Amino acid sequence: MTIELPALPYTMDALEPLVSRAALRLHYSGHHQAYIDATNALIAGTAFADMSLENVIRASARRWKTQSKLFNNAAQAWNHAFFWSSMSPEGGGSPSGEIRFEIEQNFGGLEGFTKLFHAAALQHFGSGWAWLVLDRGKLKISTTANADTPLAQGQVPLFNLDLWEHAYYLDYQNRRSDYIANVLSSLVNWEFANKNLTSALRKEAAE
Numbered sequence: 001m002t003i004e005l006p007a008l009p010y011t012m013d014a015l016e017p018l019v020s021r022a023a024l025r026l027h028y029s030g031h032h033q034a035y036i037d038a039t040n041a042l043i044a045g046t047a048f049a050d051m052s053l054e055n056v057i058r059a060s061a062r063r064w065k066t067q068s069k070l071f072n073n074a075a076q077a078w079n080h081a082f083f084w085s086s087m088s089p090e091g092g093g094s095p096s097g098e099i100r101f102e103i104e105q106n107f108g109g110l111e112g113f114t115k116l117f118h119a120a121a122l123q124h125f126g127s128g129w130a131w132l133v134l135d136r137g138k139l140k141i142s143t144t145a146n147a148d149t150p151l152a153q154g155q156v157p158l159f160n161l162d163l164w165e166h167a168y169y170l171d172y173q174n175r176r177s178d179y180i181a182n183v184l185s186s187l188v189n190w191e192f193a194n195k196n197l198t199s200a201l202r203k204e205a206a207e
Contacts, residue, residue, distance in 0.1 A: 003043075003053050003074075005036045006081045014089040018182045023170040031166050032080040038073040053078050054151060061152035075147040079129055079160065083167075085192050086159035092186035098201065099158070099194040106139040114184050117141050121161055121180045130161040130180075132193065134200050156200040159193040 008028060013021040039056070043049045048056050048070065057078055060071035094110055095103060107113035121130035124143040131142045134156040142150065143163070150157045161183055162168075168179040 001050060001052075003036055003039050003056075003077060005033050006084070008084055010089055015087060015187060018171075018186055019087070020171050023168070026170065027162075027166060028080075028084070031164075032077065035073050035077040035080065039070070039077050042070045042073060057149065057151050071152075072147040075149045075152070078151065079147065079149050080162070082157060083129075083160050083162050086161070086189055087183065087187040088189035088192070089187075091189045092184075093190070095190035095194060097194040097198070099190065099197045102139050102197065113141075117161075118177070118180050118184060121163060122177050124163055127164040129163055131155075132158045132160075134158060134197060137204065139197075156196065158196045159188060 008024075012024050012028075015024060039053070043051075043056060048059065051059065053074060056074045057071065060067035060074060064071065094100070100110075103110060103113050107116060117130060117132065120141050120143055124130060124145075126145065128143055128145045128148070131144065131150055133140050133142055133150045135142075135154075139158070140155075142155070144150070161180065163176070168176065172179045
């Protein structure tokens with residue numbers, strides 16, 4: 001199967017002024033498309049060709065010594081698609097539903113969560129990602145280097161934040177802290193995160 005570049009869930013200018021149209025176009029049409037193209041080239045004519053993108057990631061992670069290039073491109077393709085949905089023009093504010101309860105239980109509330117997530121994202125060295133994940137029934141904040149993803153670690157991603165410089169440098173230069181703060185306060189898609197959480201909890205209950 002051919003891996004397709006997923007459509008953005010909003011227009012190119014929908015996140016302005018916090019994420020500019022120019023930055024989003026370069027990030028989506030340039031970087032994300034390049035990861036999609038590289039993944040398709042690497043899986044063509046191989047046993048990976050009929051797998052879903054998620055299964056390509058898991059399978060190539062298990063064969064890291066020979067498939068690290070495939071893993072890096074496939075994981076980046078998936079991480080970026082997840083990132084677009086992790087933001088929304090109507091995002092930010094306070095979460096509701098099951099995820100609000102879990103944030104209160106695991107982090108003492110939204111303020112505690114925001115401080116911990118901001119610190120983890122800011123202190124992460126180099127390129128990578130910051131994540132809110134469900135790990136064995138508990139919410140956790142984690143960061144991954146480069147293309148690594150919770151999918152390869154048996155965790156359930158709820159939302160993520162791109163920490164590669166191409167995600168924010170056009171708009172923020174070296175002010176990673178401002179970028180993190182703006183996404184958390186005004187763009188994080190709590191509805192998407194809550195949907196991922198409730199789906200994972202229902203699956204766990206059924207197993």
